[in-house]
Amino acid sequence: MAGGRRTLLFCTSYVENEGQWRVRARRWLDYHLGVPLERDAIFIIDDASPYLAPDPDLRVIDAIPAALDPGPAAWLYRFAQREGRTGMKGHRGWWRSFLHSLAIARALDFTRIVHVESDAYLLSRKIVDHVNALDAGWTVFWCPMYDFPEPALQVICADQFDAMAAVAARGLDQLTQGIAERTLPFTNVERSFAGNRYGERGPRIPGYADYACQVHYPEMVVRYRG
DSSP, X not given: OOTTOOEEEEEEEOOSSHHHHHHTHHHXXXXXXXXXXXXXXXXXXXXXXXXXXXXXXXXXXXXXOSSOOSOOSEEEEEOSSOOOOBTTTBOHHHHHHHHHHHHHHHHTTOSEEEEEOTTOEEOBHHHHHHHHHOOSXXXXXXXXXXXXXXXXXXXXXXXXXXXXXXXXXXXXXXXXXXXXXXXXXXXXXXXXXXXXXXXXXXXXOOTTOSEEOOXXXXXXXXXXXX
16 A cells, blocks of 8 residues: 555445345445455445444444544445435436545545445456556546446546546536536546446356446356456
8 A cells, every 4th residue: 555545445325224235235345345455444425325234343424523433344424314316317316425425535534535336346356456556547447338437436536636526516406417427527437447237237247357337136246356
């Protein structure tokens, strides 16, 4: 780890019951705790879910703390009111949770934000090493299925925090007129790794994949190749 560098790893979340929690956010957390992905803290940023997991290694908060205790495996930041989603583009809850990662990063002196969405997985040592090596710019990976950037996998370094703040300043009403894939000001679109929104095609992830997105089926096997 580079001297003075601090990494926030986060996903967004909304779950209605324990079953949804176990097959999505909890599965995501357990998996990424087991791979050598650089992180100094893990946050799950939640859109006022009606279900709150009682997991003992999870700390639920509703405000950014002055400092982070060393105990929890992850912090679940829960908003009091749900923003939700309306229509195809109206991902108000996602936008609010995604952009709140910047407030957390600045308040707690993180210098990198690594966003791996709760239905996305980093599957190979090659891509994990690449993510760990990034220390400048706003990098996003690629979605071949739709031929556009994949916002479920992003690395935002400190030199792009002001650019992220400018996005947040546009407000949810304006941001939900478009889609993140075409709205966010990425400085690097990384196409050299194999990955896709495999969950839209069925419950199989190819063995060569470096990453997988939209892993919605519980039977989809996610296995790290270290």
